[in-house]
Amino acid sequence: MSMGNDSILDAYLYETNGLLEQLDSIVLAAEQADAFSNDDINTIFRIMHTVKGSSAMMEFNSLMTIAHRAEDLFAILREQSISIVPESLRPELFDLLFQTIDFFRQEIEHIQNGEALTDNIDTLLEKINSFIAQIQGTAPAAAEEPSGGSEPAAADAPEGFPYGLQVFFDEGCGMENLRAFMLVTSIHDICPEEDFTFEPADVEHDPATSALVAQSGFTMRFRNRTDRDNAVHSVTGMGSVRTYQTMDPVETPAAPAPQPAPAAEQPASAPAQPETPAAQQPAPAPAAAAAPAPQSKATPVKTENHHKESLISVSLSKLDQLAAVVGEIVITESMVTASPDLKGLKLDAFTKSARQLRKLTDELQDVAMSLRMVPVSATFQKMNRIVRDMCKKLDKQAHLTLIGEDTEVDKTIVDSIGDPIMHIVRNSMDHGIEENVEDRIAAGKDPVGEIVLSARHTGSEVIIEIRDDGQGVNDDAVLAKAIRQGLAFEGVEYSHKDILAFLLAPGFSTNSEVTEFSGRGVGMDVVKKNVEDIGGSVSITSEQGKGMTTTLKIPLTMAIMDGMEVSVGSSIFTIPIHNIRQSFRISQKDLISDASDGELFKCMGEFYPVVRMRDLYQIEDGRVNVEEGILIWLEAGELSYCLFVDELLGEQQVVVKPLPSYLNSFNIKRSGIAGCTILGDGNISLILDVNNLYQGQ
Amino acid sequence: MEDYELQTEQVLTPDTVDDTLCKYLLFRSDALLFGAAADYVVEIITNHPITPIPLVPSYVCGIINLRGQIIPIVDIRIMLGQIPTNRDCIIILTINGMLVGVLVDTVLRMIDLDTATLCMSPAKEHQRLVSGMCSLPDGETMLEFDCANLLTQA
Known part of the structure; x- marks a missing residue:
């Protein structure tokens, strides 16, 4: 299998993934409505067609074959409308589609990982084939045998176009329909459109004609002999043409009508489409893929193009590069305008230009950052599918409501919240929503469970909430389990909050059995870790019998x-603003010593440990006397403590830079340093990770 | 701040091109004369402010901001158990695509060296930063600095 050029492969993966997502959401929506609209069918048909085409180009045969059959299926649906599928078969159709989507996904994953594609696709293929047979069996009138109409139709010259030219392409050259269409386009250049016809008519849009063209050739008919002779030149100039033959009128039928009336010649089974201007010839329908009215198809295509033109896809690395350069510009700008050389000078024009420059760089920074922002909708939409699948498997009824899908977050963050959200939604389905509908009814709840997934902005954070109206957390059960797992101790009083915290502890899973979806014991702690890795936090609230809410900040x-910015001796550190609760000037008597030689500070009725930066990082020139420094109350997730530093220098928006990977070998992340940033004067400030700073000591 | 890029052309004459000839950058660390293969050397900077990193081994001096790039700095004098002086000169090396700065006393000059004259170091104790040694025409002995293995010395 040739992998082709990397950039082509990238484009292919990007496009196919996008299409599969679109497909998923259409099928999900359709399943709820229990019917496909004509638009849906057209779109699915187009998606299958595109997947088939691009997979064929990339030589991903398994994808191509399945997409091909799915396309055939939808060609039938498109022609006969969804009514051809009886109610009883609908669930089967949806399942089949989901299986197909899953198959595509799996293959795409194989491709992404550089693994070989699945060879054995017979099972799925067989399923699709038998489904096609089934629906064709239920509507015998529509099931048109390919051998029926096409051959004789090709032999009959339509009236008014006596001069024929039949072209055969090389065997196995592939994409015969498109080659035929290219031929048509080139002939358009030498011959006016109304002066010739061709068949099969829909070679441009209907790849199913490919087989027919390969088998019985591509036939063009001309009104004038000269045009036909000119066309021969075009044909000989084309690649992959095996042979061609000209056909002259044998016996001109009496009274050739100026413009043929095709309706009379149409086979009875093909639906009449009088308002179709391009239907010179009833399309032979080998796989029942007849030409639909071109307008009905052209309209959605046009609107889609309109959308596409205003969007362009850019590789993430280029955006990263842009963000890095913009970050540099912002820093350089302040280095220039705050240059010590300017001290004491009165420069009116310079100050004015500098202000203008600052405004522009701020704007540039905002734009560069907004480029990386993408809506969470794609991630949210995927949950629809998970809820659907789990409803079926677990035999529960639940409905997913999405709120704030268009909330935008950084691309890297969107990528890393997908798994955590999926885990939580699965947990809600598995443990949250009641096993029996009767239990829900008895509790006075809607028999259909509800899971609400919402996203909203608050200043510099995004809050994602996953709420279910299931049975909630049973404190006693969780505690019993925590004791069994060795996470809690018997006889100790635990508050409701403490008990919920056990859910996030490593190795905790309340489901006594491992199910297919959750209960592997690596649930919520992985969620917590993933979210904390991107600087977020997880919290759970729950009321027994009412449901549970998981909040990701x-x-x-x-x-x-x-x-x-804070200073300790000559070092400067940056503490994320969202971790800071308050800062205090204190005196020595406010500090309380604890038993293990540590210090505590009492604030709002609670005691918090005091961490001195000077001691923690062994900075010799840091201040010792608490009256000279300042105490900052920090909070990250469940962790809360006070940090003693020399001075607060001020708030600043900083561009986060990762530390060199060499330093990772010294486990720098564990010692509470998340990254670094370049200050206005070109110096470096280390960014503290409040979560690891205290635990890491 | 006096940053200067290396001008290797000035040191090399064009007709010395040979398979076994390699360019080496000579630098001094305490009493030792080292040579680093020029393929690894990116540039030399002096007197650059270094931001210390807490809780790392003492030979990791910290990081510097070199035109927006964050580069870790390693003091080989501490690695070799020598006493660091105030004369700080940083050689920026690129090792497997990673930039790292090495603090040394002074940088001397570029030389052309026939790699055939390099031989294995007989000594065992500083083996970890020395991959070979050879005699220079002026009678001094150069230790070949082991760039490739610098980062694995944690």
Whole structure:
């Protein structure tokens, strides 16, 4: 299998993934409505067609074959409308489609991982084939045998176009329909459109004609002999043409009508389409893929193009590069305008230009950052599918409501919240929604469970909430389980909040059995870790019998953040603003010593440990006397403590840079350093990771 | 800040091109004369402010901001157990695509060296930063600096 050029492969994967997502959402919506609209069928048909075409180009045969049959299926549906599928077969149709989508996904994954494609596609192929046979069996009138209409139709010259030219392409050259269409286009150049016809008529749009063209050739008919002779030149100039033959009128039928009336010649089974201007010839329908009215098809295509033209896809690495350069510009700008050389000078014009420059760089930074922002809708939509599948498998009834799908977050964050959200939704389905509908009815709830997935902005954070109206967390059961797992101790009083925290502890899974979807014991702690890796936090609230809400707080972007600059000795550190609760000037008597030689600070009725940066990082020139420094109360997730530093220098928006990978070998992340940033004067400030700073000591 | 790019053309005459000839950058660390293969060398900077990193081994001096790039700095004098002086000169090396700065006392010059004259170092104790040694025409002995293995010395 040839992999082709990497960039082509990238484009293929990008496009196919996009199409599959579109397909997924259409099928899900259609399943709920229990019917396909004509638009849906057309879109699915087009998607299958595109997947088939591009897969054929990339030589991904398994994808191509399946897409081909699915396309055939939809060609039938498109022609006969959804009514051809009896109610009883609908669920089967949807399942079949989901299986097909899953198959595509799996193959795409194989391609992405550079693995070989699945060879054995017979099962799925067989399913599609038998389904096609089934629906054709139920509508015998529509099931048109390919051998029926096409051959004789090709032999009959339509009236008014006596001069024929039949072209045969090389065997096995592939894409015969498109080659034929290219031929038509080139003949358009030498011959006016109304002066010739060709068949099969819909070679441009209907790849199913490919087989017919390969088998019985591509026939063109001309009104004038000269045009035909000119066309021969075009044909000989084309590649992949095996042979051609000209056909002159044998016996001109009496009274050739100026414009043929095709309706009379149409086979009875083909639906009459009088308002179709291009239907010179009833399309032979080998796989029942007849020409639909071109207008009905052209309209959706046009609107889609309109959308596409305003969007372009850019590789993420280029955006990263742009963001890096913009970050540099912002820093350089402040280096220039705050240059020590300018001190004491009165430069009116310079100050004015500098202000203008600052405004522009700010704007540039905003634009560069907004480029990386994408809506969470794609991630949210995927959950529809998970809820659907789990409803079927677990035999529960639940409905997923999405709120705030168009909330935008940084691309890297969108990528990393998909798995956590999926875990939580699965948990809600598996553990949250009641096993029996009767239980729900008895509790006075809607028999159909509801899971609400919502996203909203608050300043520099995105809040994602997954709420279910299931049975909620049973504190006693969780505690019993935590004790069994060795996470809690018997006889100790735990608050409701403490008990919920066990759910996030590693190795905790309340389901006593491992199910297909959740219960592997690596659930919520993985969620917590993933979310914390991107600087977010997870919290759970629950009321027994009412349901459970999981809230993810995630920073909008990891590339830029608001930070508080603090100094310790000659070092400067940046603390993320969202971790800071308050800062205090204190005196020595406010500090309380604890048993293990540590210090505590009492604030709002609670005690918090005090961490001195000077001691933690062994910075010798840091201040020792608490009256000279400042205490900052920090909070990250469940963790809360006070940090003692020398001075607060001020708030600043900083561009986050990762530390060199060499330093990772010293486990720098564990010592509470998340990254670094370049200050206005070109110096570096280390960004503290409040979560690891205290635990890491 | 006096940054200067290396001008290798000035040191090399064009007709010395040979398969076994390699360019080496000579630098001094305490009493030792080292030579680093020029393929690894990106540039030399002096007196650059270094931001210290807490809780790392002492030979990791910290990081610097070199035109927007964050580069870690390693003091080989501490790695070799020598006493660091104030004369700080940083050689920026690119090792497997990663930039790293090496603090040394002074950078001397570029030389052409016939790699055939390089021989294995007989000594064992500083083996970890030395991959070979050879005598220079002026009678001094150069230790070949082991760039490739610098980063694995954690």
